[in-house]
Amino acid sequence: MHKLDPIERLPDGSLFRLTPGQLRSVRGLTKRCCNFLDGDCLLLDGVCPQYISRSLLCRWFRRAVLPQQPKLEQAILSPKKLRRCKVCGTGILARSGRAKYCPACAKEVHRQQKAKSDRKRRSGVDNSGSKSP
Incomplete structure (x- = not known):
């Protein structure tokens, strides 16, 4: 074919x-x-x-x-369901209103977001900037 x-x-x-x-x-x-x-x-x-x-x-x-x-x-x-990936710009079919990334970029972006969240949690600083007890 x-x-x-x-x-x-x-x-x-x-x-x-x-x-x-x-x-x-x-x-x-x-x-x-x-x-x-x-x-x-x-x-x-x-x-x-x-x-x-x-x-x-x-x-x-x-x-x-x-x-x-x-x-x-x-x-x-x-x-209307066709969108562009925020990272690489390829076309993606949005399955929900929150879809921003193609599958390849989503994996990397979510990995970076989780690493950032873990660093923040390990630092012992809350959102207000003061140290937690």
Whole structure:
């Protein structure tokens, strides 16, 4: 199986899934594709995969046709759950409202936070700055 470019997949490796409204808009745009003829793709000599799919499959559609509708492209390619890691800037799918880091950076950041907390606890100084008895 040919691997799709990372930009054509979500950070977790899955394909972009279309909502019913986006699907209607994409099917309308598919009909305006230069390779589309009566439900068939001229490049593939068969059924157009973009027209029958609920995800963003066709690379030609993604790069040549979808940019004609910038709002639709933004809605599909930038889902609300997609965020950037605060450390490295890679795209992550937020599973909660508190997600800030990609899995690789989260491990390191949490290790540093725990070390800082342990140093503070061992120093015997509370938050007010006075020594505890």
